[in-house]
Structures are given as C-alpha cells and as structure tokens.
Amino acid sequence: MRDVGESKMRSSEAKEGPTRAPHRALMRASGYTRWEMDRPWIGVVNSYNSIVPGHRHLREITEAVKGAVYAAGGLPLEFPVIGVCDGIAMGHRGMKFSLPSREVIADSIEIMAQAHRLDGLILIGSCDKVIPGMAMGAARLNIPSVMVSGGPMEAGSFRGRKVDLSQAFEGVGSFSKGSMKEEDLEELENSCCPGVGSCAGMFTANTMNCLMEVLGLSLPGNGTIPAVQSRRLMLAKESALCLMDMVRRSIRPLDILTLEAFEDAVAVDVALGGSTNSALHLLAIAAEAGIGLTLEHLDRISRSTPNLCRLSPAGSHHIEDLHLAGGITAVMGELMKGGLLHPQRIMAEGRTLGERCSGPGADGRVIRPISNPYSSEGGLRVLKGSLAPMGSVVKSSAVDSSMLKHRGPARVFDREEAAMEAVMKGRIREGDVVVIRWEGPKGGPGMREMLQVTAALAGQGLDKSVALVTDGRFSGATRGASVGHVSPEAAEGGPIGLVEEGDLIELDIPNGRLELLVPPEELAKRRAPRPGDQDLLSSPALRRFAALASSGAQGAAMKDLWVNGETPKP
Structure with missing residues (x-):
C-alpha cells in the first residue's frame, strides 16, 4: 500500500x-x-x-x-x-x-x-x-x-416448493418424456424467475x-x-x-x-x-x-x-x-x-x-459446521486420465453417489445440437456416457455451456444413470455426472476427438480419473475428423477468440502476443 x-x-x-x-x-x-x-x-x-x-x-x-x-x-x-x-x-x-x-x-x-x-x-x-x-x-x-x-x-414458488431457472430447463426434459404436461411447463415458466x-x-x-x-x-x-x-x-x-x-x-x-x-x-x-x-x-x-x-x-x-x-x-x-x-x-x-x-x-x-470474519460461523442448516460437513472433500474435482491428459472438471457435490464411479459405452456427438436431438427423441439409455466434442474454446468456438442437454437428461430421470463428458463447459445450474473442460480439446488434437461410438469410458471421481478404455495402439490408428463450422467464416469476433484462446485447463483466456512469450505484471 x-x-x-x-x-x-x-x-x-x-x-x-x-x-x-x-x-x-x-x-x-x-x-x-x-x-x-x-x-x-x-x-x-x-x-x-x-x-x-x-x-x-x-x-x-x-x-x-x-x-x-x-x-x-x-x-x-x-x-x-x-x-x-x-x-x-x-x-x-x-x-x-x-x-x-x-x-x-x-x-x-x-x-x-x-x-x-x-x-x-x-x-x-x-x-x-x-x-x-x-x-x-x-x-x-x-x-x-x-x-x-x-x-x-x-427463488420462485411452484406448487408449494421453491424453484429457480434450473427447474425450467429440467422441465423441458420432463415434457419430452411425457411426464409433464405443456400447461404445467408453462406454469413453471411463469413461476421460476419472479x-x-x-x-x-x-x-x-x-x-x-x-x-x-x-x-x-x-x-x-x-x-x-x-x-x-x-x-x-x-x-x-x-x-x-x-x-x-x-x-x-x-x-x-x-x-x-x-x-x-x-x-x-x-x-x-x-x-x-x-x-x-x-x-x-x-x-x-x-x-x-x-x-x-x-x-x-x-x-x-x-x-x-x-x-x-x-x-x-x-x-x-x-x-x-x-x-x-x-x-x-x-x-x-x-x-x-x-x-x-x-x-x-x-x-x-x-x-x-x-x-x-470475526462473527458467528455455521447456522447448522444452510451452512453445516466444519465438524459435520456434507462431505470431507470439496464440491469440485479435477479429473485426469487417458481421456483428459491436461485435466477436466466436475461439480462433484451435484453428482448422485451412485454415479461417482461409472463405466459405460460412449454415445458420440460432434455438436451440442446433435446430442440434444438424441436426448429429446429418447435415444439415450441408462448407462450411456454422452460425449459432446468440438465445443471447446477453439473448436466451438467459444466453449458453449451444455445446460440444455444436462437439464433434459435430468428431466428424463437419467441424471443418476447417464454421464456426460465434453470439451465444452456447463452452467452452474447443471447437476449430474457432468464432466467439462476436457483438455486438450478435440480441436487441439485431444483424445476426446478420437472417441468412437461404443468405446468404453470410465469415470472415477473419488480417485480423480477419466479414462478412455481403448488401447493406445488402436487410438494411434484413428484420425479425428474436423467438423466444418460456418461461424468461423461469418464471425470476426469468434475467429479472433479461436485463434488466441488458451485451453480450458488454463482458463480459456485469450493469450497475449508478446514476442518473448511473457506478460509483464502491471
């Protein structure tokens, strides 16, 4: 000072x-x-x-x-x-x-x-x-x-319970499954954001x-x-x-x-x-x-x-x-x-x-005392492994205990829209691992959030049996076994770009692992196709971001262009 x-x-x-x-x-x-x-x-x-x-x-x-x-x-x-x-x-x-x-x-x-x-x-x-x-x-x-x-x-109020925007997104999934009527979804829409x-x-x-x-x-x-x-x-x-x-x-x-x-x-x-x-x-x-x-x-x-x-x-x-x-x-x-x-x-x-912070601490209800936490570890976990060599992130506190460890077949989509269509048409089954790639900082470009997909899965009751893995990211409103920021992303040659339909993927949150169960020699034979993206052709802003963005593991911030590769402190 x-x-x-x-x-x-x-x-x-x-x-x-x-x-x-x-x-x-x-x-x-x-x-x-x-x-x-x-x-x-x-x-x-x-x-x-x-x-x-x-x-x-x-x-x-x-x-x-x-x-x-x-x-x-x-x-x-x-x-x-x-x-x-x-x-x-x-x-x-x-x-x-x-x-x-x-x-x-x-x-x-x-x-x-x-x-x-x-x-x-x-x-x-x-x-x-x-x-x-x-x-x-x-x-x-x-x-x-x-x-x-x-x-x-x-918070809003819907039929005697507190609700927020996340329930509206999940309501879309419930509607697609037939467990919520359109008039109920409209009532929820009118209530959740007061x-x-x-x-x-x-x-x-x-x-x-x-x-x-x-x-x-x-x-x-x-x-x-x-x-x-x-x-x-x-x-x-x-x-x-x-x-x-x-x-x-x-x-x-x-x-x-x-x-x-x-x-x-x-x-x-x-x-x-x-x-x-x-x-x-x-x-x-x-x-x-x-x-x-x-x-x-x-x-x-x-x-x-x-x-x-x-x-x-x-x-x-x-x-x-x-x-x-x-x-x-x-x-x-x-x-x-x-x-x-x-x-x-x-x-x-x-x-x-x-x-x-010299005042009182936990109230015991909303904030638990440190002697009686929900869990001994925090609510975010970093996962690494053959599918995410540089790392990935999951909100572990919003994952059902039954999904902390999961192994299932990959359902592969090269864009969020394709995954959402599959979810809404009921093509995702219990045990699947939904993989959405080419949605990272460079590949998206822009690293889109996948709340619409995760909420639709939750609304269909699949958040306790289906995992989702992406080089994109998630809204804070996401719950379930949703792993984002997978790095390197597909656009930078990451293994997520090599995943094929049916490959086994293993998620182990307690041990911080995310593994693609495919032999390295098999992966070496694969070539990741690059989906065309008209947004790069039409948007100067996205072109600049894609050219300069760092990986999700580095905050996805745009890199400085210093000739010596170093940015001086202010």
Missing part, C-alpha cells in the same frame, strides 16, 4: 497545466466545473442493459454509487460495458459468444480507464462473464477498484459474486444480499466510500489479489459447491494478476476442504437462504476454525480477512 501523496493522481495527466486547456474544455462541455475536475476521477462501470434480468435494475444501483462517490469527494464518470445472459443464449449459436464477451469486457475497461487516466474504478455488474471480466480488467489496470454486484434473484437479479441458485453468476467477497475485491454481502432489498443500495453506497478510501490510501488490486487470496477463493468455492465455471474464471483472473494458479491448486485444495453447503442445483437451498444464514463471512468463519484460510491477508476496506 502507498500513500496517495507520494505521487500525483493519474487524472492529472489529462487535466493539469496550460497544455491541458483543450482537455478541460471538453470536460466543461459535459458540464463539469473546474473544482469538480480537480477531484479524483472515478470510473463507474455499469453493465446495465434491458435484456438481462441480472442487469435490469443496475441503473438504480449506479445512481446510488455515483451519489456516494460525489459526496465523498470524487468525480463519478459513468461508462458502460456489455453483458450476455447465458440463460437466453443457451442451446443455440448465441452461446458461442458468451465466453468471448469476458475478454471484451476486460479490454473495454482497460481502454476506458487508460484513455481517460481514471484514478479508481467501481465495477457494477452481475452474471456469468461480466463479473470475471471486470475482475480481470481491475487486475490488469491495478488502480484502486471495488466491485458491486446487482445481487441474486429471489424478478430481477442473477438466477437464484449457486450458479456461475452467484458463485463469482460470492468469490469476489472472498478475494477481497468487494464488501461483505456482495454475493448474497437479494437484488430487491434496500440493503443492496446501502451496500452500493458503502462500496463507493470504500473505493474513495482506497484511492486516498492507494490500496490497489494487486495488494489484494495474492496467491493466498486465490487459494482462499478456491477453498470457499468448493465449500459452497460452486459452479465449475469458477475453474475457468479464477485461473483467468489470477493470470491477469501475475499469479500462477492451476488446476492442481484447485484439486489439492478441494481434497482438503469440506463441503459445507448444498445450494441449488445440488440441494434445496437458494442464495437468499445462504444470506439469512450469515452469508459468505459465515462460511469463511467456519473454514477459519479449521485453519483452512489465510486470516492475515488484506481486503478492500483495509481490514484483514480475520477481522472481517
């Missing part, structure tokens, strides 16, 4: 001295007085749009932030970034553009903050790729930054918003205060005051984003049973911070960290229940009892993790 008096504000480069008269003239054109210009310039990044329910209410949160920044002596300068709704993009070509949006968001924030020499950032967003994209931008810039989420959606916020379970958006608390880039409650509560606006104002204090004290992201912070994020992630997408996003954020986080870190920490929560889709609780039980600080407090976190590291507000 540095005292801001040691150096001038970054914004002084754009506003001080006679040579900056034209620059000040342009600021005056926007209505800013000279005494306002003299304040620290604070970028207020707003991912509002009217498409995504997690973003629909962000204007109100942004206004609360801007008012608090102004009251605390800063000049709030709002600008937007894009945001994709993975739910609406699911199951069609649109999902190919979701993961690439993460890189666009990080680049957009860097461009705006650098071009206008901003002194600090408040990053206001929700949803799957927006939060990690914002965190990547903050780490890359290394100027004082705080994140504020829009908060989780409340208002604004990021979808109510421990899916990717809520996982990442909770992990921002753990990393220390946001204040307590960021991940769990429901979107519709007034406390969300109070948090926004408190976050603005925190940011202004960080600017004065020059507390920067790289003071916070240490290896210990990422290890703690992994520990809380697996204790919560968070989305497998965190294995992509944490690695990508860490890379921006110059931290060498790997899948091996995730696997080691998950093996030694108990699973304390079973939130939807792994259980019946939702984020609102976690909030009432004490939220992320309570989960961290419980893990600290077992010596599983680093209590001395710094958080955004200048306190240590131990000082932030």
Whole structure:
C-alpha cells in the first residue's frame, strides 16, 4: 500500500497545466466545473442493459454509487460495458459468444480507464462473464477498484416448493418424456424467475459474486444480499466510500489479489459447491494478476476442504437462504476454525480477512459446521486420465453417489445440437456416457455451456444413470455426472476427438480419473475428423477468440502476443 501523496493522481495527466486547456474544455462541455475536475476521477462501470434480468435494475444501483462517490469527494464518470445472459443464449449459436464477451469486457475497461487516466474504478455488474471480466480488467489496470454486484434473484414458488431457472430447463426434459404436461411447463415458466437479479441458485453468476467477497475485491454481502432489498443500495453506497478510501490510501488490486487470496477463493468455492465455471474464471483472473494458479491448486485444495453447503442445483437451498444464514463471512468463519484460510491477508476496506470474519460461523442448516460437513472433500474435482491428459472438471457435490464411479459405452456427438436431438427423441439409455466434442474454446468456438442437454437428461430421470463428458463447459445450474473442460480439446488434437461410438469410458471421481478404455495402439490408428463450422467464416469476433484462446485447463483466456512469450505484471 502507498500513500496517495507520494505521487500525483493519474487524472492529472489529462487535466493539469496550460497544455491541458483543450482537455478541460471538453470536460466543461459535459458540464463539469473546474473544482469538480480537480477531484479524483472515478470510473463507474455499469453493465446495465434491458435484456438481462441480472442487469435490469443496475441503473438504480449506479445512481446510488455515483451519489456516494460525489459526496465523498470524487468525480463519478459513468461508462458502460456489455453483458450476455447465458440463460437466453443457451442451446443455440448465441452461446458461442458468451465466453468471448469476458475478454471484451476486460479490454473495454482497460481502454476506458487508460484513455481517460481514471484514478479508481467501481465495477457494477452481475452474471456469468461480466463479473470475471471486470475482475480481470481491475487486475490488469491495478488502480484502486471495488466491485458491486446487482445481487441474486429471489427463488420462485411452484406448487408449494421453491424453484429457480434450473427447474425450467429440467422441465423441458420432463415434457419430452411425457411426464409433464405443456400447461404445467408453462406454469413453471411463469413461476421460476419472479424478478430481477442473477438466477437464484449457486450458479456461475452467484458463485463469482460470492468469490469476489472472498478475494477481497468487494464488501461483505456482495454475493448474497437479494437484488430487491434496500440493503443492496446501502451496500452500493458503502462500496463507493470504500473505493474513495482506497484511492486516498492507494490500496490497489494487486495488494489484494495474492496467491493466498486465490487459494482462499478456491477453498470457499468448493465449500459452497460452486459452479465449475469458477475453474475457468479464477485461473483467468489470477493470470491477469501475475499469479500462477492451476488446476492442481484447485484439486489439492478441494481434497482438503469440506463441503459445507448444498445450494441449488445440488440441494434445496437458494442464495437468499445462504444470506439469512450469515452469508459468505459465515462460511469463511467456519473454514477459519479449521485453519483452512489465510486470516492475515488484506481486503478492500483495509481490514484483514480475520477481522472481517470475526462473527458467528455455521447456522447448522444452510451452512453445516466444519465438524459435520456434507462431505470431507470439496464440491469440485479435477479429473485426469487417458481421456483428459491436461485435466477436466466436475461439480462433484451435484453428482448422485451412485454415479461417482461409472463405466459405460460412449454415445458420440460432434455438436451440442446433435446430442440434444438424441436426448429429446429418447435415444439415450441408462448407462450411456454422452460425449459432446468440438465445443471447446477453439473448436466451438467459444466453449458453449451444455445446460440444455444436462437439464433434459435430468428431466428424463437419467441424471443418476447417464454421464456426460465434453470439451465444452456447463452452467452452474447443471447437476449430474457432468464432466467439462476436457483438455486438450478435440480441436487441439485431444483424445476426446478420437472417441468412437461404443468405446468404453470410465469415470472415477473419488480417485480423480477419466479414462478412455481403448488401447493406445488402436487410438494411434484413428484420425479425428474436423467438423466444418460456418461461424468461423461469418464471425470476426469468434475467429479472433479461436485463434488466441488458451485451453480450458488454463482458463480459456485469450493469450497475449508478446514476442518473448511473457506478460509483464502491471
């Protein structure tokens, strides 16, 4: 940490001295007085749009932030970034553009903050790729930054039970099997998403918003205060005051984003049973911070960290229940009892993790005590073997105990659409291992989520007898023996591209193995055909992503083009 008096504000480069008269003239054109210009310039990044329910209410949160920044002596300068709704993009070509949006968001924030020499950032967003994209931008810039989420959606109610979006996707499978009538599916559709916020379970958006608390880039409650509560606006104002204090004290992201912070994020992630997408996003954020986080870190920490929560889709609780039980600080407090976190590291507000989490721990219902966990190991597992030499990821806490070990014949599909058609027409049988390939970062391109397929299998009652393996990825709403991020992907010559119909595949989650039971000499004879992809011909954005994306085992982040192969730290 540095005292801001040691150096001038970054914004002084754009506003001080006679040579900056034209620059000040342009600021005056926007209505800013000279005494306002003299304040620290604070970028207020707003991912509002009217498409995504997690973003629909962000204007109100942004206004609360801007008012608090102004009251605390800063000049709030709002600008937007894009945001994709993975739910609406699911199951069609649109999902190919979701993961690439993460890189666009990080680049957009860097461009705006650098071009206008901003002194600090408040990053206001929700949803799957927006939060990690914002965190990547903050780490890359290394100027004082705080994140504020829009908060989780409340659960819906369907015939006396709580429901969320995952039940709607599973309802499609139930309808295809004939076990749900169309009018019942419509009633569920009308009930499962009752208002604004990021979808109510421990899916990717809520996982990442909770992990921002753990990393220390946001204040307590960021991940769990429901979107519709007034406390969300109070948090926004408190976050603005925190940011202004960080600017004065020059507390920067790289003071916070240490290896210990990422290890703690992994520990809380697996204790919560968070989305497998965190294995992509944490690695990508860490890379921006110059931290060498790997899948091996995730696997080691998950093996030694108990699973304390079973939130939807792994259980019946939702984020609102976690909030009432004490939220992320309570989960961290419980893990600290077992010596599983680093209590001395710094958080955004200048306190240590131990000082932030000094309150009560587990409630015993939503958050189990460390002495009585759901399991002695965490909710994510990394699997390696002949089918995934570089690794793959499964949300083990959402896998039925009967499927922790499974051997079955491969049912091979070269695109998600082909697999979905087979599921909807009842062509998948108990015991099968569905293989969906050419859906990785390069082969997709874009590494699509497979929630539509996994949910349809669950809706047909096959989640306890059928496994799914892909070089693509899964929504946080996925449950069942669903193994994603298989690396190397088919497009990079990985063994998944050599699997043929009927090959035996063995899944062994307790021992971290994913094996293709085909002799190496037989695999050596095979040649993987490459499916044609018109998206590469029609989309410059996807062409760039496919050309630069790293593997799923490395976070699927776009590689830097440094001639010496190294990216310097900010």
